[in-house]
Amino acid sequence: xxxxxxxxxxxxxxxxxxxxxxxxxxxxxxxxxxxxxxxxxxxxxxxxxxxxxxxxxxxxxxxxxxxxxxxxxxxxxxxxxxxxxxxxxxxxxxxxxxxxxxxxxxxxxxxxxxxxxxxxxxxxxxxxxxxxxxxxxxxxxxxxxxxxxxxxxxxxxxxxxxxxxxxxxxxxxxxxxxxxxxxxxxxxxxxxxxxxxxxxxxxxxxxxxxxxxxxxxxxxxxxxxxxxxxxxxxxxxxxxxxxxxxxxxxxxxxxxxxxxxxxxxxxxxxxxxxxxxxxxxxxxxxxxxx
Numbered sequence: 001x002x003x004x005x006x007x008x009x010x011x012x013x014x015x016x017x018x019x020x021x022x023x024x025x026x027x028x029x030x031x032x033x034x035x036x037x038x039x040x041x042x043x044x045x046x047x048x049x050x051x052x053x054x055x056x057x058x059x060x061x062x063x064x065x066x067x068x069x070x071x072x073x074x075x076x077x078x079x080x081x082x083x084x085x086x087x088x089x090x091x092x093x094x095x096x097x098x099x100x101x102x103x104x105x106x107x108x109x110x111x112x113x114x115x116x117x118x119x120x121x122x123x124x125x126x127x128x129x130x131x132x133x134x135x136x137x138x139x140x141x142x143x144x145x146x147x148x149x150x151x152x153x154x155x156x157x158x159x160x161x162x163x164x165x166x167x168x169x170x171x172x173x174x175x176x177x178x179x180x181x182x183x184x185x186x187x188x189x190x191x192x193x194x195x196x197x198x199x200x201x202x203x204x205x206x207x208x209x210x211x212x213x214x215x216x217x218x219x220x221x222x223x224x225x226x227x228x229x230x231x232x233x234x235x236x237x238x239x240x241x242x243x244x245x246x247x248x249x250x251x252x253x254x255x256x257x258x259x260x261x262x263x264x265x266x267x268x269x270x271x272x273x274x275x276x277x278x279x280x281x282x283x284x285x286x287x288x289x290x
Contacts, residue, residue: 004104004160005034012104012160020160021099030154037111038094040155041134043185044074044082045091057191067188081148084141086118091186093134095152102129102166107159108137114155118143121156130168133183193236197274207252207259207273212244212266220244220266223286228279237273239289242266248283252276 004012009031012020022036030037048070055066071091076082084090100106105128110121120140127135137156141147149155169181179190191197212220221244228248245261252259252267254275261267269275 002162003034004162006031009036009160012101015101018101018103019099020101020104022096022158024096032157035109035157035159037154037157038096038135040137040149040151040153041093041095041185042076042078042151043093044076045071045186045188046074047071047089057189057194058197063192071188073186076151078151081150083146083148084119084139085146086141086144088141090139091188092137092139092149092155093183093186094137094156095134097132097134097184098127098158099132100127100129100169102168103163105129105161105163106131107161108135109157109159111154111157117147118145119147127158128167128169129163133180134185136180136183136186192272206257207254207270207275208268209259209261210266211264216266217244217264220286220288221246223288225284225286227282227284228277229282230279232276232278234274234276237269237271237275240271241269241287241289243269243285243287246284246286248279248281250280250283251278253278 009020013022022038025031025036026039055063055070057063074082082090082092098106105126108122108125108127110119114121118141120138120142122135122137135156139149179193180187220242223244225246228250243266245263245265245267247263249260249262252261252269252275254273259267
């Protein structure tokens with residue numbers, strides 16, 4: 001991959017088809033020799049150390065609550081300072097909204113002037129082709145004194161690279177866009193959406209399969225139905241699901257467990273389960289969440 005220089009960056013921004021968009025650019029001098037300076041936005045996510053004992057990414061049911069209790073959002077007005085103390089982590093975002101064409105990728109780098117004061121910026125620094133949104137900045141004060149940050153100051157820089165072939169962050173997943181799609185401010189972590197997390201943590205819970213009683217089966221057949229042609233796809237259960245298979249055959253592969261379902265089988269899939277459905281023949285299932 002090659003690094004884009006000033007003229008190449010401006011040509012990409014002027015491109016009429018799938019252009020590079022950075023907005024607002026308040027000063028032409030933000031476009032440097034081989035990078036674009038970006039400014040600090042008005043929103044921050046601040047961590048509260050005493051609110052929870054820990055944050056466990058594999059605790060699917062409790063993670064959202066843990067994050068909400070351990071972090072809170074604040075919004076500052078113009079000229080209002082944000083104090084970040086030594087050793088503190090805070091999430092900010094760029095003032096600029098970025099839309100990357102499918103032929104470019106970007107890295108987010110801290111400015112040397114802030115680094116010499118101890119501020120580390122954007123520990124997750126790669127931006128994929130096709131990404132759209134404001135960039136969340138992981139801000140850490142590694143210095144010895146508190147730092148005061150103001151919305152609007154130039155805080156970081158984008159360095160652009162030309163990819164060997166086109167790609168698109170928003171269509172990398174067959175069931176939808178990436179985890180952080182079109183943000184307009186800093187976003188909480190969504191690590192619980194990593195499909196491998198349940199395997200390594202406490203959520204490698206079993207799928208239970210049984211034959212329902214005649215009365216249970218009669219009741220289940222009143223539930224909503226879903227029909228699927230032969231296919232294979234990943235699935236992440238945001239809620240517990242109970243289902244009855246009335247037609248067809250399917251194999252469900254989960255961490256440490258593989259189950260096969262046929263007509264008349266009732267299965268319970270636990271909340272947080274990540275698995276792969278392999279539909280062998282057209283299926284019809286009756287399901288209920290919760």
